[in-house]
Amino acid sequence: MIGKYFLLSKNKNNLNQPLNYGKLENIYLDQKKYQKANVLTGFVIKRFFKSLAKVIQGGHYKSVLDVGCGEGVPLLNILSELQSNNSINGVDFDEIKLLMIKNNIPQGNFVKGNIYNLPYKRKTFDLILCLEVLEHLSSPKKALEEIQRVSSQDILFSVPDEPLWSFLNVVCLKYIRNCFNTPGHCQKWSSYNFQNLVKKYFKIKLVKKVIPWTVIFCSKEKTL
Numbered sequence: 598m599i600g601k602y603f604l605l606s607k608n609k610n611n612l613n614q615p616l617n618y619g620k621l622e623n624i625y626l627d628q629k630k631y632q633k634a635n636v637l638t639g640f641v642i643k644r645f646f647k648s649l650a651k652v653i654q655g656g657h658y659k660s661v662l663d664v665g666c667g668e669g670v671p672l673l674n675i676l677s678e679l680q681s682n683n684s685i686n687g688v689d690f691d692e693i694k695l696l697m698i699k700n701n702i703p704q705g706n707f708v709k710g711n712i713y714n715l716p717y718k719r720k721t722f723d724l725i726l727c728l729e730v731l732e733h734l735s736s737p738k739k740a741l742e743e744i745q746r747v748s749s750q751d752i753l754f755s756v757p758d759e760p761l762w763s764f765l766n767v768v769c770l771k772y773i774r775n776c777f778n779t780p781g782h783c784q785k786w787s788s789y790n791f792q793n794l795v796k797k798y799f800k801i802k803l804v805k806k807v808i809p810w811t812v813i814f815c816s817k818e819k820t821l
Contacts, residue, residue: 641808645755646674648807649728652753652814654678658723663687664712664744665730669698669705672726676702686722688715712740720749728755732784741798748817752799758811759785765809786811 649671661679663672666687679685685705689695690712698707710716713736725748731737744752763785766777786794788811792804800818804811 645807645810646671648805648812649753649755650675650678652803652805652812653724653751656724656751658683658750660684660722661686661724661726662717662722662747663726663728664715664740665689665727665733666694666698666707667691668694669701671728672698672705673701675726688712713743715743715747717747719746721747723750725752727752729757732756732782732786735783737784737794741795745798745817750817751802752815752817754791754795754813754815755807755810756784756786756791757782758788758806758809760787762809 653675656678658679659682661683663669663686666672666689669687672685672687676685685702687698687705687707688710689698689707690709692709695707695709698705708716712730712734725744727740727744731740731754734740757779762779763777766772766779772778772780788804788806791811792801792813795801795813795815799815801813801815803814805814806812
């Protein structure tokens with residue numbers, strides 16, 4: 598089931614196919630933050646997705662890779678900005694989420710893989726999306742090296758903007774038992790610090806602060 602805050606793609610007739618897999622409850626639970634968001638959170642999420650779509654608007658990409666694609670929530674919301682003949686690809690380590698994205702975006706090619714060892718050749722993709730992923734990694738530099746290897750043109754990153762993200766957790770009394778730290782977040786970057794990291798591997802073309810995220814659009818111009 599697609600969350601009510603999605604900006605549905607043009608292929609919306611294919612998106613609500615029922616799943617016939619086990620652990621169905623767990624699959625739908627993965628989208629809880631999108632389906633059960635309050636009005637304010639829903640507005641923030643929609644604004645974030647619109648900002649992502651606007652960044653790549655007008656780009657000419659024959660091949661797209663979503664690294665850490667999950668169940669495909671961000672990808673669903675920017676598909677309308679991609680040409681219909683694009684090759685849409687995604688990689689994730691979570692088999693349950695891969696089942697979900699294959700249902701949500703049946704025209705795509707989604708495989709199980711490791712971000713530190715992507716199952717693709719050098720310079721394969723014109724556009725790489727890495728959205729809400731790097732903050733979960735213990736070795737983000739290794740991931741950036743792999744993304745650089747398989748990229749041939751543009752890359753779009755997003756991460757939580759710290760310390761604002763953690764401050765909002767405090768204000769909203771979220772994750773109290775975890776000392777207001779979002780579960781699974783291994784890295785905390787300010788917008789400035791994240792830019793300094795990314796520019797070691799790519800040429801930054803655009804930085805947007807979409808509260809509470811940092812969005813960076815860059816190109817593969819630098820070489821290690």
